[in-house]
Amino acid sequence: MDASEPSKEPPLFHEEVLRERDFHEDFRQTLASCRSEFAGTFCYASSDARAPNPSIKIPIDDGSSVQTVKLPWSWPKTRTPTDDDELDYRKIYSEALAVSFSNPMWEVYVEEKAREVARALGIPPYFPKLRCEFSSLIFHNPRSGGFKIPQNGDPGESNITIASMLVVLPSAFEGGELHCRYSGQTRVLDASQGSEYNTSILAWSNGVVIEAKPFTSGSPLVLSYRLGYIPDPNTPLPSPPRVFRCQAEVEQCLIAWKEGHFWKTLPGLPILVYVLSFKYGAEDLRRGLDGLKDSDANVASHAICAAGRAGFRVCLGGVTKSVKTYKISGKRHWPWNMGFKYLEEESKGWDRKDMYQITNVVCVDGGEDGLFDDGVEVEEGNVVPKGAFDGSQRDNLEHDRRFSTYYGDKRILEQHQRSALILLREEDQILLGVALNGYEWALRKVDALTAKYGYNDMAEMVVASLLERLTEFKRNSAKNYNELPAFDDNASNTLTRELGAYAIKWRLPALWNDVISHCNPSLEATVNSASLAVTTFELEMIKPGLSQLLKRMPTMCDRTSLITAMASRSQGTEGDWVGHLRVEALASYRKPVLEDIPTLVNIFLGQGLNSHESNCLDRILSSGSYEFLVNLAKALRSHRSSQPPLVDEEKARLDAIERRCLQAAFPLWKKFARSEYNNDDIAKKRIHALANYCLVELSDIHLCLALANVVQEGATYDIHTTLAGALHQDLSRAASSSLDTWGPEKVLKLQQIVVECLSAAARQADWKKPSVSVAQANIDQFVRLSLDAGKPELCYPFLDSMKTASYWTHHSLELSLLAQSKKIPRLNATTGALYDIRRSIVDRTITKWDDEPMFQLRYVKGTQRTLNIWIGRVYYIMTWTLNFKEPDLCVSLLNSVLKIPSNPECKSWHSAFYLPLISGATQFLRTKDKTAVTAEPFKTFFRLALSVYLARVLGPKTPDILPSEAPKRTVDVGCGKCANCRQLQAWVNKLDKEPFRVSARQEVRTHVERQISSAEIDDIVSMETVRERSPYTLVVTKTHEIVARMDWSSTQSDARAYLQCFGFNEEELEVVMGERYQDVSKAIEGEKVFELTESLVIPPGAAKGSTLFSASATPSPTSESNAVAVAGKPPMPKKPAASQKRKCTHEDSN
Structure with a gap:
């Protein structure tokens, strides 16, 4: 390959890859690769039927003699095991040095099994000096819970344990399985199969969590061994071949974290807590690497090397996971001394909260200790790997009794304790020290x-x-x-x-x-x-x-x-710099407060406003509150008056600032702070204060007009009336010189605003929501303002807004107008207008006097009583129409009364309403004129009221054939001694139509029957025995003729009482009834049923020419002589009518 050709091997970490990877998973994998990775499994189990007998010898009797254990082992059957026996045997068998093996082949067998276990557990073959040491003989009596898991010894011992091995000698037992858990895997080791003849080998690596299940029968005998080695400085710790590349990956992972490639959300503390495999004490942690075991020491050593090159610090400490779970039940219990037993609430199910805390933190890389205090809480995002405590046994369990006192279910606190490797960036150590230990530590x-x-x-x-x-x-x-x-x-x-x-x-x-x-x-x-x-x-x-x-x-x-x-x-060296600070102080002033008013006034009283001060004023006017702006205006006026006389230019400048403050405050009259309550009252006070300030203090009608325009926008009834009252009051208080200065046009404009406010208020009046006291206050206020403004006709639209209001509201308006009219000393156009309005109100109340149920609860002299409010209302309207000579209104009222008998909901109209109403009305009319009862329209009203009763009440009850007059006599019946006879005597001689019943045994019933038969009253009563249930019932019933005579007699009595309530003599009754006079007497006697031949309506012109309304002039509305018309109470007759008990039937005017 050409040397210039780039390597095809990808880098360990690519920047784009780092942004997509999970730091927790990467760091866990890199550190896991530093451990002594076993190629095999973490546990081992085998059985051998050909295993040699170890010939175990144990000393007894303080070493004076030796006993050989026979196999297969079983518990001595001489006696039942007790606690003392268990303690004695455990003391003997737990000492390894006192146990010896007579069979020389046993040690050879154990060495072979140890090498087999090492291969199965994946211990590297090149690992030198592997040793198998006998640890103890473990005895289990029949009452043992399960295998006793031996401890691996102190980590400070010369040899280091890698794995544990149990040799289960032949003994018959069942149960005792070992559940081995490691890295999320679970395996079960079972030695009970063929245990009586087989020798079983059970082994597991260090770090494996063992859970021993109890024995169901038997008592096994176990030999415990440890697989370990003696550390040698020249021999490295067990590690995989790629250890150096592992350190490079750890370093690259830490650098990626440092550069922000992994963590999407930084936890509360910028630290990393890597949970180790074992839990170490505080003394072990202070020893650093020397205090760690096995793979934890490997991880720590590699992490320290990688962290030093990446700029990280490494510490060791303990980490505790606390799991709090509790259930909030549906029934929440409280202490008895709180006054109730429990409080019901909806069940919220289970709640869980995991908390992590690090303790005993020490530095292992040569840094300073004292950076962390004990009990520092971290988040779940700080802990690596994720789910490090899953599947681990809890180390502590507590019940919070205080919590269970208040709730039905207990809160459980689980604690899982392990040790951890703690890493943090060097540049974060100071920040963490300040955050964890406080600023005082930093200082x-x-x-x-x-x-x-x-x-x-x-x-x-x-x-x-x-x-x-x-x-x-x-x-x-x-x-x-x-x-x-x-x-x-x-x-x-x-x-x-x-x-x-x-x-x-x-x-x-x-x-x-x-x-x-x-x-x-x-x-x-x-x-x-x-x-x-x-x-x-x-x-x-x-x-x-x-x-x-x-x-x-x-x-x-x-x-x-x-x-x-x-x-x-x-010291005078600032030059223009201090002036620049003053400019900045004004330029950055954004939130004016009341405390700054004196300072701002001093600034504005200077030699004119420069550009900066002008900008400051603009910001104050745009951001100041209502209280600030008004108080600033008042302060400017107060300082100006207290200073020496100012020149006209300075005075005009300060006046302009003052008016600008007021104009800026006008739109804020209905803005309030959150802490202010009763905002409506505050708004009304502000309107009065602003109007007074503009008209009285400043004498500036232009400002007042501007205020009125601002306030009227979207104003309610209360605001309109408040503004009208404030303007009218301040206008009347203004000096005459100010009125001359303003001119008649401006004054007239202000008066027009008052009228406009009242007109708008009249249209906005709402009579559904206000209480009685509020409605009364609104009526009195509006009437007073209308009259003060010289516009009584404004009460007409005010009355129109009351169309849906109750009778009481109309009545209150009429009384308020009456009270205002009394204040006028002589008749004029205003009193005439008031009378016309009152007449309109009375005309409307005629249709509303029955808008509530007839009987209402009222307080009369501190006592709650049930009163008939209809009677009082009708009396008031009737007396008003008579006093003011209004025949049409009177006819309309009487016609509304005549509609009541046709109302199906008012079934007792004749006894509850007509009888007391007519009785009082006739007596009141006689006080005005002896012949008033026969004058129209009352003549027609009385005729119709009597006719409708005779036709609709008496007529249906009149029998077709009048019952004969049975002889009236006092009947003497019964023995007079027993209770039944005495009750029978009383029942026969009184007007009682209900049957008389005797439910008793046969002797009692027979006695009553004989007494009735001997009295010979078969023409009065009849007897019948009802046998529906025991005891039987004797029913004594009055005859049909007797009951019919009683019913008719009661009906006649009611009709005569109704006729007597009119108080007519024969001549007056004949005048009122006219040609129907004879029909009245025949109807009462039952000779003829009275028929209603005319409609229940008084003709509109019936009252014309009546003597009751024949006065030549209308009486003055201010001189009403009759107190009834003022108080709204019905006239009280001097004497009640015969056989009638007069009741208080007037409506409480309050």
Whole structure:
């Protein structure tokens, strides 16, 4: 081959290939190739029926005599084994030196089997000085759990164990299988087949996990051997032939990690934890490579060589995997002292969390210890290989009792402990030290380094790591250092203070500029550090740091204080530089706050606004809050008045700034901070304050008009009424000189805005959501504002918005208008308009007085009572129409009352509504005029009210044939002694239509029957025995004639009571009923059924010419003499009608 021809062998790692490979898998494979790879299997088992008898001799009785063990072995049958026997035998048989073999062929046999086992386990043939050493004789009694697995000895012994071998001597037993697990594989070794006559060999390599199953019967006898060697410095450890290429692959893998080719997501800690095969104690780890066994020593030695060339550090330590599993059950239990037994919640199933922790970390490559503290938690991504703990036995098991107290299921904590090889990049060691041990450790490190060597490269690395830590903290853990120790604001402040002091001490302006960008600008220490830096460095050197510090200061007050301190410390050498800082302080001011108002006022009170100050003002107007802008405007006005008189130019300039602040605040009147509540109330207060400021304080109607235009956009009912009230109030408070200055056109325009707001509010009124108190307040406010604005006609659209509102809302509006009309001393156009509006309201309430159920719960003098609200409402409307001489409204009201009998939902209209209503109405009319009850429209109303009762209530109950008048007599029945007879006596002599029943045994029933028969009342009652169930029931029923007479008598009594509620004498009844007068008496006597021959409607013109409405003039709306019309209560009669008990039936006006 030509030497110039490139090699066709591909490189170990190609860049494009590296980007696609998995680091965990590659690193695992490269390190696995460093182990002593066996060509065979990891376990071995065989049986031999021709094996020699070892002729085992053991000393007994303290060595005074020797006993030979006979094969096949069995437990002595002289007695049952006890715990004492087991301990005694185990003491004798566990001492290897006390056991001897009489048969010389036994050792030859064991050596042959050892070589056979070595070949099967794949131990390299060139491996020298392989030895097979007898370890112990293991005795198992019949109660043993399984084979006792011997320990391989202390790793510090002179010889190193490679494998273990058990020789199971002939003995009858069953069970005792050995389950061998290694690298995810499992094999079972069974020596029980033909165990009574065969000698079995069981062997396995180191690192194999053995699980011994219990014996089901028998007691085997076992000889334990170890296969090992004596280490020789001149003989290398067992390793595959390609060891040097293995190290090169490890090195290339580490370099690929270092250059970022493998890891897609960097774990929390940039370290690698490679899990070894064995678990070592802290003392073994401190010994380094000398404390490791077998393949772990190979891996560590190769890793150290490769890591040193790749720029990595290598450590040893312990790694613990903790597996927490718990189940949240559907029933969550709590302690009894919390007041309840349990809390039901939905079951969430099982939850699992794996945690990894490294401990006892020591450096094996000559580096410094102390980098890692014990108990450092790492992520699963740091651990190689993946699933290193899968299939391993747990080392510890704990139950968290506190957890099980609160939940139905326990949380189980599993722990798997192994040792590990820990690798990290050299450039990460300082960063890890800072992250793991905290900034205080790093500062002590810097102090130690600078005290010994001055500011050197190592100290610079530590400082750079601390600055990176500050950056990460500022960026909220950009590299996902979520599991690192907490780093809070206090730690950041302390660290920046110390680093700033280092920068000044070592005169490093670049470091100071970097550190000051992380300092808290609100701390006094930061200002002191900046002041000290001005005297230490040239100003140009620290200009970037000061500029950044000014930009990060939140308030202008702090910025000016810092600039003032800089100027005082610079001793007049700053030149234009301090002025440049002032410009930057204004240019970077973005978030105005209330604390800056005095400072900004001082700036604006200077000699005019330059371009920078003008830009600052523009930013304030665009980013300031409502409170800031309004308070800034007030502060400018206050400072201007407290200063000496200003020239016209300065005054105009400050007035312009003040007005610009207000104009910028107008659109913010409905923007609130998150912490503010009751935003509606705050908005109303702001509208009042702005209107007052513009009209009263500034006397600027243009600003007020601008405010009105802004507020009216998208305004609600409350905002419109608030704006109207504020403008009207402030307009009335404005000085007359201001009104003359504004001119009539501007004032008229403002008044028009008030009217427009009220008109818009009238259209927006919503009567579905507000409560009773809110609705009442809205009505009173709107009526007052309308009258104050001289526009009572605005109540018409307000009334139109109430079409779907209840009777109570209309009634409240009418009362509010009444209250406002009383404030007017004399009649005028306003009172007339108010009366017309009230009349419209009453006209609408006529259709709404029955919009709620008749009976409602009301509080009367602190007591809850059920009242008939319909009666009170009808009384109020009726008295209003009579007082204001409105016959048409009265007829409309009476017609609405006459519709109630036709309502199928109101079945008790005659007793619950008509009877008390008519009784009170007739008595009220008599107080106005003795002949009012016979005047129209009440004459027709009373005739129809009586006719509809006689036709629809009395008529259906009138019998076709009136029952005969049975003789009335007091019946004496029964013995008078027993309870049944006394109850029978009372039942017969009272108006009770229900049957009388006696459920008792036959003697009692027969007694009652004989008493009834002897009383001779067969014309009154009848008897019947019901035999449906035991005991039988005697049913005594009144005769049909008696029941019919009782029903008709009750119906007549109700009809006479209804007629009496009218309070008519015979002459008045005859006038009211007219030609139907005789029909009334016949209907009540039952002689003739009353027929309704006319419709239940009063003609519209029935009240014309009536004496009730014949007054020549309408009474003044402000002088209503009748208190009933004001309070909305029905008239209370002086005396209740005969046999009628007057009830409180008026509706509570509240």
